[in-house]
Amino acid sequence: MGDDSLVGRSRRLLDEARYLTMATVSTGGQPWAAVLQYAWLAGPLRFLFGSAIQSRHSRDIATRPRISGSLFVAGDALMAVDGAQFSGTCRELSTEEVARYHATFYDAVLPDARDRAEWTLPPSALLPPAEHRLYLIEVDQWWLVDTRTWAEDRIDRRVQVSLAGLSHT
Template sequence: MDYLESAERSVSILRANRYVALATHDEQGPWAAVVGFVPVAPHYLYFVSRNCSRHGAAVLRNPEVSGAIYDSTSTLEEADGIQFSGSCRETDGSESLLRLFLDRAADSLADPVDEELAAFRANEEFRLYEITVREAYVLDQREWIERGIDTRQRVDVAALFAAVESGYAR
């Protein structure tokens, strides 16, 4: 059986998937929300959400987050994903950052980028959030396939995001 290196697999996972299961924590306890994201080097995931959402309000009080990025349609034999920890903050919503987010998400938007930008600006609850990924892990494929042991391999976050970023430069 051929095994892909963890770095190669992590790049593939981050490029192929658009959603992250984001975990936050507030006074009511832990919370998970699925949000659409775009990756940006050197180690950021950006997403748009309402500031009154539970996860939006939670990161204002406790910026520590974790998440999982994976293909939920894969079979057990194909299962793979990135698990990460980091911190999250509401950005200043600058025009350049919003355009970067919308341009990278353009193929999954309902409307053209300029219309999406206008809709974002028209809704006072919409915010652009930035996750700074500190640590990331992928499944140890060899251990899983050969021994059925569910363990993780650490991924170099800077190298992961640099490789993903190079795909946007084309």
């Protein structure tokens, strides 16, 4: 499978998946997985998501910012399912970054203008001392399901995709 098809599949996943699952670990070693709506940014590959500061994953990120995650799209046929896994580092956005990425995030997670008007939090509600924040995941590794080998031997494998190919929008 050529790199172009891996990049194309990756972009399709990034554009079509509505949610990602992010895994964190507490300081006590307890794992947690959270399903989150997201917006993605290229150059380098990053994800934006919003969450309450008292959520379990937000508390985990504050002390252990290394995360992993996955996203997938499903179709009607078995081979129409596709997915990716990733690892990276997560952090709260700064005041300046909230101003820069606020519209990008809400445009992606609320594509309908009426829903966006009803549910979008103002930037001030995403900054201290408010209870919500916007977060950024900086992806450092990206893998896709290796659909070619699965079709041959039914063994579930992953193939790593170069982030350089995903750096352009």
